[in-house]
Amino acid sequence: xxxxxxxxxxxTILDHNRTPRNFRALDGAQRAExxxxxxxxxxxxxxxxxxxxxxxxxxxxxxxxxxKASASLMTESVKGRTLAExxxxxxxxxxxxxxxxxxxxxxxxxxxxxxxxxxxxxxxKCATLPWHTLRAAAAARDxxxxxxxxGGVWLNPEHTESHETAKPENHLDL
Amino acid sequence: xxxxxxxxxxxxxxxxxxVHRFYADExxxxxxxxxxxxxxxxxxxxxxxVTAGRFLNARDAHEIVFVRGATEAINLVASSYGxxxxxxxxxxxxxxxxxxxxxxxxxxxxxxxxxxxxVMPISDAGELDLDGYAALLNERTxxxxxxxxxNALGTVNPIEAVVRLAHRVGAAVLxxxxxxxxxxxxxxxxxxLRFLCASAHKMFGPTGIGVLYGRTERxxxxxxSPRRRRHDRVGHLRAHPLQGAAAPVRGRDAxxxxxxxxxxxxxxxxxxxxGVDRHTRARPAGARDKRAxxxxxxxxxxxxxxxxxxxxxxxxGVHPHDIGTILDREGVAIRTGHHCCQPxxxxxxxxxxxxxxxxLYNTRDDIDALxxxxxxxxxxxx
Numbered sequence: 001x002x003x004x005x006x007x008x009x010x011x012t013i014l015d016h017n018r019t020p021r022n023f024r025a026l027d028g029a030q031r032a033e034x035x036x037x038x039x040x041x042x043x044x045x046x047x048x049x050x051x052x053x054x055x056x057x058x059x060x061x062x063x064x065x066x067x068k069a070s071a072s073l074m075t076e077s078v079k080g081r082t083l084a085e086x087x088x089x090x091x092x093x094x095x096x097x098x099x100x101x102x103x104x105x106x107x108x109x110x111x112x113x114x115x116x117x118x119x120x121x122x123x124x125k126c127a128t129l130p131w132h133t134l135r136a137a138a139a140a141r142d143x144x145x146x147x148x149x150x151g152g153v154w155l156n157p158e159h160t161e162s163h164e165t166a167k168p169e170n171h172l173d174l
Numbered sequence: 175x176x177x178x179x180x181x182x183x184x185x186x187x188x189x190x191x192x193v194h195r196f197y198a199d200e201x202x203x204x205x206x207x208x209x210x211x212x213x214x215x216x217x218x219x220x221x222x223x224v225t226a227g228r229f230l231n232a233r234d235a236h237e238i239v240f241v242r243g244a245t246e247a248i249n250l251v252a253s254s255y256g257x258x259x260x261x262x263x264x265x266x267x268x269x270x271x272x273x274x275x276x277x278x279x280x281x282x283x284x285x286x287x288x289x290x291x292x293v294m295p296i297s298d299a300g301e302l303d304l305d306g307y308a309a310l311l312n313e314r315t316x317x318x319x320x321x322x323x324x325n326a327l328g329t330v331n332p333i334e335a336v337v338r339l340a341h342r343v344g345a346a347v348l349x350x351x352x353x354x355x356x357x358x359x360x361x362x363x364x365x366x367l368r369f370l371c372a373s374a375h376k377m378f379g380p381t382g383i384g385v386l387y388g389r390t391e392r393x394x395x396x397x398x399s400p401r402r403r404r405h406d407r408v409g410h411l412r413a414h415p416l417q418g419a420a421a422p423v424r425g426r427d428a429x430x431x432x433x434x435x436x437x438x439x440x441x442x443x444x445x446x447x448x449g450v451d452r453h454t455r456a457r458p459a460g461a462r463d464k465r466a467x468x469x470x471x472x473x474x475x476x477x478x479x480x481x482x483x484x485x486x487x488x489x490x491g492v493h494p495h496d497i498g499t500i501l502d503r504e505g506v507a508i509r510t511g512h513h514c515c516q517p518x519x520x521x522x523x524x525x526x527x528x529x530x531x532x533x534l535y536n537t538r539d540d541i542d543a544l545x546x547x548x549x550x551x552x553x554x555x556x
């Protein structure tokens with residue numbers, strides 16, 4: 001098996017895929033649904049807030065190993081953090097898995113196990129789906145989140161406006 | 175190892191060379207110019223229509239309408255033929271294994287016309303339930319649209335029986351031949367099809383070109399589709415009384431794609447020479463390779479007795495997307511997902527499958543590589 005496959009499917013990922021943590025519904029909690037129809041990943045993220053601190057996070061659903069492991073790792077990582085801290089964590093994770101080089105996964109803790117995703121650009125959307133869904137749950141937005149839409153590259157800045165309106169309603173800006 | 179042929183096929187050297195030769199030596203607009211270069215281009219274009227007609231056993235080349243692909247062909251039939259033939263209270267039937275592109279145009283038509291869309295049931299094995307289909311048919315059934323070979327499962331549908339039953343109630347049948355790649359055996363068998371559509375890129379031809387076959391009297395009765403109005407109107411109003419545009423006028427309307435059509439003609443001749451039919455029949459043997467069943471936890475989705483070289487499967491504890499990624503890194507390209515057949519996935523109770531689809535250039539070595547790569551998947555996920 002190739003080295004990049006080993007990096008992608010490392011033990012932490014496989015473990016969280018097989019036995020996902022916080023894999024349950026939270027009654028009465030804030031929630032949002034994430035759905036990538038092309039690959040069939042579908043998950044609900046539950047969030048209980050204490051002020052702006054995440055008291056508890058959980059998820060349910062089905063998806064590929066990357067989406068499930070990412071969701072599982074996320075629910076563990078954000079617990080006890082403020083929403084702003086969770087945002088910064090997501091930002092660092094996103095930079096890690098979309099960077100071409102070997103950017104060190106500084107203070108990402110267990111989330112660093114997702115570093116192997118950067119060799120598989122088409123799988124980035126799997127790893128980020130739970131986080132975008134968490135963001136929607138935090139904002140109590142009643143919508144289905146998807147990370148499958150990819151905006152085109154508009155060469156003429158005058159078109160920016162139509163580009164905005166062309167987005168599906170459930171698209172989230174990265 | 176390219177095992178994603180139901181998505182698109184690779185192009186034989188003959189096709190690539192012909193495309194190149196056209197652009198290098200014969201490029202001109204068709205049906206427009208007075209110069210010899212345009213004449214040559216027009217000849218090649220019309221010759222392609224004849225070749226496509228022979229390939230599909232049409233009675234007349236005029237029964238072949240060039241379109242951008244099968245999706246456009248279905249839209250054309252639904253929005254043009256459908257609108258004149260399907261009215262309030264009428265019924266249209268599709269099967270439970272259709273591609274979204276053979277569902278949505280009919281849904282829209284039924285919504286607009288106040289008609290009812292009904293669905294032919296299938297078994298858990300992915301086989302058409304002919305009795306269930308027969309029970310749906312009645313004097314209000316105007317149209318039956320069905321795929322010949324399921325792109326998601328590989329099931330080969332009994333088109334002759336579908337057509338025979340439809341004709342008893344006077345319904346027209348459209349056959350989606352996209353994943354079929356067969357030289358329309360149902361026409362030879364005497365089933366009087368009204369419509370058939372196919373995409374060239376799924377049968378070794380170039381992208382962006384397909385055919386709609388329609389019986390002459392059906393095409394002649396079709397008003398110009400809103401989707402293609404701009405070109406249609408011109409030929410229509412100048413040359414023909416209203417509603418009377420002959421089929422070739424429609425075929426000629428999008429002249430900007432002439433060159434694709436010329437290429438397609440050569441491709442079809444090449445296809446005959448390669449013996450597509452013979453290879454198509456030989457393929458299922460390879461696809462049913464027993465080694466698949468030796469991969470622990472692997473289950474084939476779609477086990478109808480009549481299958482073409484398409485095999486969908488799932489593995490316990492492994493999402494199809496992960497199967498696809500690992501296979502790719504092991505050098506085997508397959509498709510994963512719902513294959514644009516979400517109603518079918520719902521019916522079979524799977525969110526997605528991994529799909530292997532073969533073409534005539536695939537060899538035993540490809541299957542060996544697939545079998546080995548599947549063991550790697552099992553190795554990773556335990």
